Amino acid sequence: xxxxxxxxxxxxxxxxxxxxxxxxxxxxxxxxxxxxxxxxxxxxxxxxxxxxxxxxxxxxxxxxxxxxxxxxxxxxxxxxxxxxxxxxxxxxxxxxxxxxxxxxxxxxxxxxxxxxxxxxxxxxxxxxxxxxxxxxxxxxxxxxxxxxxxxxxxxxxxxxxxxxxxxxxxxxxxxxxxxxxxxxxxxxxxxxxxxxxxxxxxxxxxxxxxxxxxxxxxxxxxxxxxxxxxxxxxxxxxxxxxxxxxxxxxxxxxxxxxxxxxxxxxxxxxxxxxxxxxxxxxxxxxxxxxxxxxxxxxxxxxxxxxxxxxxxxxxxxxxxxxxxxxxxxxxxxxxxxxxxxxxxxxxxxxxxxxxxxxxxxxxxxxxxxxxxxxxxxxxxxxxxxxxxxxxxxxxxxxxxxxxxxxxxxxxxxxxxxxxxxxxxxxxxxxxxxxxxxxxxxxxxxxxxxxxxxxxxxxxxxxxxxxxxxxxxxxxxxxxxxxxxxxxxxxxxxxxxxxxxxxxxxxxxxxxxxxxxxxxxxxxxxxxxxxxxxxxxxxxxxxxxxxxxxxxxxxxxxxxxxxxxxxxxxxxxxxxxxxxxxxxxxxxxxxxxxxxxxxxxxxxxxxxxxxxxxxxxxxxxxx
Amino acid sequence: xxxxxxxxxxxxxxxxxxxxxxxxxxxxxxxxxxxxxxxxxxxxxxxxxxxxxxxxxxxxxxxxxxxxxxxxxxxxxxxxxxxxxxxxxxxxxxxxxxxxxxxxxxxxxxxxxxxxxxxxxxxxxxxxxxxxxxxxxxxxxxxxxxxxxxxxxxxxxxxxxxxxxxxxxxxxxxxxxxxxxxxxxxxxxxxxxxxxxxxxxxxxxxxxxxxxxxxxxxxxxxxxxxxxxxxxxxxxxxxxxxxxxxxxxxxxxxxxxxxxxxxx
Numbered sequence: 095x096x097x098x099x100x101x102x103x104x105x106x107x108x109x110x111x112x113x114x115x116x117x118x119x120x121x122x123x124x125x126x127x128x129x130x131x132x133x134x135x136x137x138x139x140x141x142x143x144x145x146x147x148x149x150x151x152x153x154x155x156x157x158x159x160x161x162x163x164x165x166x167x168x169x170x171x172x173x174x175x176x177x178x179x180x181x182x183x184x185x186x187x188x189x190x191x192x193x194x195x196x197x198x199x200x201x202x203x204x205x206x207x208x209x210x211x212x213x214x215x216x217x218x219x220x221x222x223x224x225x226x227x228x229x230x231x232x233x234x235x236x237x238x239x240x241x242x243x244x245x246x247x248x249x250x251x252x253x254x255x256x257x258x259x260x261x262x263x264x265x266x267x268x269x270x271x272x273x274x275x276x277x278x279x280x281x282x283x284x285x286x287x288x289x290x291x292x293x294x295x296x297x298x299x300x301x302x303x304x305x306x307x308x309x310x311x312x313x314x315x316x317x318x319x320x321x322x323x324x325x326x327x328x329x330x331x332x333x334x335x336x337x338x339x340x341x342x343x344x345x346x347x348x349x350x351x352x353x354x355x356x357x358x359x360x361x362x363x364x365x366x367x368x369x370x371x372x373x374x375x376x377x378x379x380x381x382x383x384x385x386x387x388x389x390x391x392x393x394x395x396x397x398x399x400x401x402x403x404x405x406x407x408x409x410x411x412x413x414x415x416x417x418x419x420x421x422x423x424x425x426x427x428x429x430x431x432x433x434x435x436x437x438x439x440x441x442x443x444x445x446x447x448x449x450x451x452x453x454x455x456x457x458x459x460x461x462x463x464x465x466x467x468x469x470x471x472x473x474x475x476x477x478x479x480x481x482x483x484x485x486x487x488x489x490x491x492x493x494x495x496x497x498x499x500x501x502x503x504x505x506x507x508x509x510x511x512x513x514x515x516x517x518x519x520x521x522x523x524x525x526x527x528x529x530x531x532x533x534x535x536x537x538x539x540x541x542x543x544x545x546x547x548x549x550x551x552x553x554x555x556x557x558x559x560x561x562x563x564x565x566x567x568x569x570x571x572x573x574x575x576x577x578x579x580x581x582x583x584x585x586x587x588x589x590x591x592x593x594x595x596x597x598x599x600x601x602x603x604x605x606x607x608x609x610x611x612x613x614x615x616x617x618x619x620x621x622x623x624x625x626x627x628x629x630x631x632x633x634x635x636x637x638x639x640x641x642x643x644x645x646x647x648x649x650x651x652x653x654x655x656x657x658x659x660x661x662x663x664x665x666x667x668x669x670x671x672x673x674x675x676x677x678x679x680x681x682x683x684x685x686x687x688x689x690x691x692x693x694x695x696x697x698x699x700x701x702x703x704x705x706x707x708x709x710x711x712x713x714x715x716x
Numbered sequence: 717x718x719x720x721x722x723x724x725x726x727x728x729x730x731x732x733x734x735x736x737x738x739x740x741x742x743x744x745x746x747x748x749x750x751x752x753x754x755x756x757x758x759x760x761x762x763x764x765x766x767x768x769x770x771x772x773x774x775x776x777x778x779x780x781x782x783x784x785x786x787x788x789x790x791x792x793x794x795x796x797x798x799x800x801x802x803x804x805x806x807x808x809x810x811x812x813x814x815x816x817x818x819x820x821x822x823x824x825x826x827x828x829x830x831x832x833x834x835x836x837x838x839x840x841x842x843x844x845x846x847x848x849x850x851x852x853x854x855x856x857x858x859x860x861x862x863x864x865x866x867x868x869x870x871x872x873x874x875x876x877x878x879x880x881x882x883x884x885x886x887x888x889x890x891x892x893x894x895x896x897x898x899x900x901x902x903x904x905x906x907x908x909x910x911x912x913x914x915x916x917x918x919x920x921x922x923x924x925x926x927x928x929x930x931x932x933x934x935x936x937x938x939x940x941x942x943x944x945x946x947x948x949x950x951x952x953x954x955x956x957x958x959x960x961x962x963x964x965x966x967x968x969x970x971x972x973x974x975x976x977x978x979x980x
Contacts, residue, residue, distance in 0.1 A: 134836055136849070137849030138851065316835065317833070319793070319794035319795040319796075320796050321833070321835065358831060358835065360847075395737070395738060396737075397776075398741075398775070398776025398777070398778050399776050399778035399832075400777060417771050417775040418775065476837035476840070477799060482838040517795075548795070550796060550799070556799060564795065564798050572832070574775075
């Protein structure tokens with residue numbers, strides 16, 4: 095621990111001085127280049143771009159005037175790597191290394207826009223130069239992600255410059271812990287991790303609970319497949335999460351905080367670790383924070399790769415060095431949590447909302463959203479949608495707005511079929527419910543749930559039975575095995591689904607699935623089991639015909655389930671190259687060169703090799 | 717050395733038995749896996765029953781009880797990757813490299829781990845090789861990337877014998893098998909080897925250039941491999957190189973080889 099006297103800030107007033115100092119230091123900068131280094135853009139080589147920009151700045155010898163910064167996720171991952179030039183908010187997309195020189199010469203030095211790198215609206219073909227013009231950003235409301243893409247996540251100065259830690263100062267100097275809890279209660283904030291439990295009420299219970307030591311935990315074990323909101327927040331703005339956690343610690347009366355991060359998120363761990371060190375040396379963590387008598391410290395724990403550890407009691411077991419098995423819910427973690435002490439556990443996004451609520455007040459926060467769901471929600475909009483990426487929208491916006499306005503509709507002009515929300519615990523919402531409002535209760539009413547915020551768009555080529563099977567396979571593998579309904583029930587359901595997708599479905603299968611679903615919901619120990627049947631229930635509810643088509647007619651309407659559709663060669667498209675026949679493992683294809691080939695259905699094993707190999711897409715699924 | 721390592725790791729966490737998972741993570745980071753001897757030491761020094769350590773080590777997917785391969789290959793099986801064909805990629809990897817999910821190839825070239833979701837859904841399907849992310853992977857491009865690994869490690873001895881392939885090639889293979897260091901250069905004269913060197917260059921280039929190169933690598937190579945493979949099938953000439961054998965297997969899935977040979 096850093097000795098108190100070595101720390102940069104020893105009183106609340108010091109923060110404002112520091113901010114002014116940073117502001118003055120940065121005032122000479124007239125142009126800045128922001129290169130996204132989130133996992134999405136980094137995978138496409140953005141780190142190299144960042145280095146090249148740094149090099150370019152160095153070569154001009156104008157370090158004082160021009161800056162190159164690496165920033166967290168902009169959200170528009172589809173078009174990565176993203177480079178934004180300030181001032182002007184000019185967004186360049188799909189930037190590659192050779193473009194760096196041109197961007198630097200034209201935009202940074204010459205104040206001209208490089209047209210070919212600017213986003214082009216697919217419908218109107220109009221070029222959208224600035225961030226605000228792009229439809230993807232227009233309908234969004236960024237509260238949690240406000241500074242993502244603007245600040246360097248590895249530099250605390252950037253966070254302080256945009257007003258970071260001022261909420262902490264406000265909380266420590268002007269508010270009593272009780273007042274903070276009250277503010278959070280009044281704001282109507284609900285847990286962003288899935289359940290939607292009122293955060294304020296949870297805080298109150300934990301604050302009121304008896305215990306010599308209390309803990310706060312940030313759940314960054316974002317296990318839902320198809321979700322990466324928390325990753326982007328932790329990677330792009332780690333100090334925001336820390337600030338929320340420190341305020342929470344003060345309000346609840348905890349002296350220790352834990353951040354539990356998935357093992358699959360190395361960059362998030364790196365940025366958080368760096369942020370914690372900076373916060374310690376600045377004086378936001380440790381003994382007597384900012385000269386007050388509040389002491390608090392945070393530790394990071396990496397997950398071991400178990401989905402069930404996203405469940406609060408399993409996560410706590412994991413923090414205690416045990417196998418991640420949940421326990422019965424009647425013992426509340428707010429009273430008996432980590433090491434049997436009162437523990438308050440919230441999701442990353444929930445914590446990230448706290449500084450803004452403290453700073454702007456509960457009234458401001460409650461003015462956004464619907465009656466029972468307040469504020470904004472971050473979604474990872476992915477799947478068969480034109481603009482994949484991270485979006486933050488006010489509660490109450492419709493699914494249609496998110497998918498069509500922000501997401502740009504379904505990819506490749508296919509028909510929209512359903513949207514899956516809530517991860518493996520959620521469900522699929524069909525096309526005719528697209529005007530459903532995004533709200534905790536609305537989504538639950540339609541058989542899905544808000545979940546942590548994965549939003550997976552599915553088109554006509556997606557088989558809903560197969561989707562249900564995917565989620566159950568996932569849950570079977572991730573079930574911890576502690577309680578029987580989940581351990582035995584999920585494999586049973588999966589077994590039935592497996593038969594259905596192999597053309598061996600029988601009369602009564604759907605009823606059996608429904609019965610098992612009820613059993614799971616009633617008798618499972620934790621939320622993993624009790625919601626495990628949701629993907630099945632919701633798809634049976636909205637796509638019953640599709641199941642029946644599989645069971646009774648042995649056909650997969652979306653042509654996904656192998657064996658439940660056949661392959662044919664289109665005589666018009668076939669050029670007679672013979673590649674299919676050469677590759678067919680069972681010699682089921684015959685024909686003469688330069689004449690259309692033919693598949694003998696009685697020999698065909700429906701392996702699909704011909705479809706993969708055909709250079710003219712003449713092999714069709716029928 | 718092992719003794720000190722365990723001691724040091726325990727000290728890092730003030731011998732707090734609640735920190736068992738981070739300790740195991742550190743141990744795995746140092747050793748590549750969790751050797752049983754070390755776990756026994758850990759059990760003794762922390763005074764935790766070995767059974768509990770074992771239960772923790774086998775509960776969490778990220779722990780490995782066997783040595784890993786030279787490279788680490790992770791395939792994302794998240795919803796989006798799945799919908800975009802990750803299952804097929806996984807099947808191909810398992811079939812072509814004789815590896816089980818969570819296991820290591822027989823030649824210890826790489827450890828293969830399909831994971832739930834790496835949270836890079838905009839890049840789906842995603843494969844991660846030694847920490848480097850590949851986006852929009854297909855079964856073919858995955859094969860190319862992994863075959864590239866094979867080449868990289870070729871000059872690293874000792875390189876264990878590969879699985880015997882089709883009958884037709886077995887004879888040729890025995891002549892090629894005792895391959896000491898240094899013969900690599902000599903064999904570079906054969907056409908297949910030239911293809912391989914070219915691919916190796918491309919794959920190496922990938923690390924320093926942009927994504928365009930990666931895609932180019934993926935797009936260019938299959939045609940070459942395919943061409944040489946189909947030629948082999950037609951002419952039934954013995955193939956000399958491992959990659960060509962692999963390509964051959966690709967066209968003739970299990971069982972078909974024998975049948976075709978029988979008929980000729």
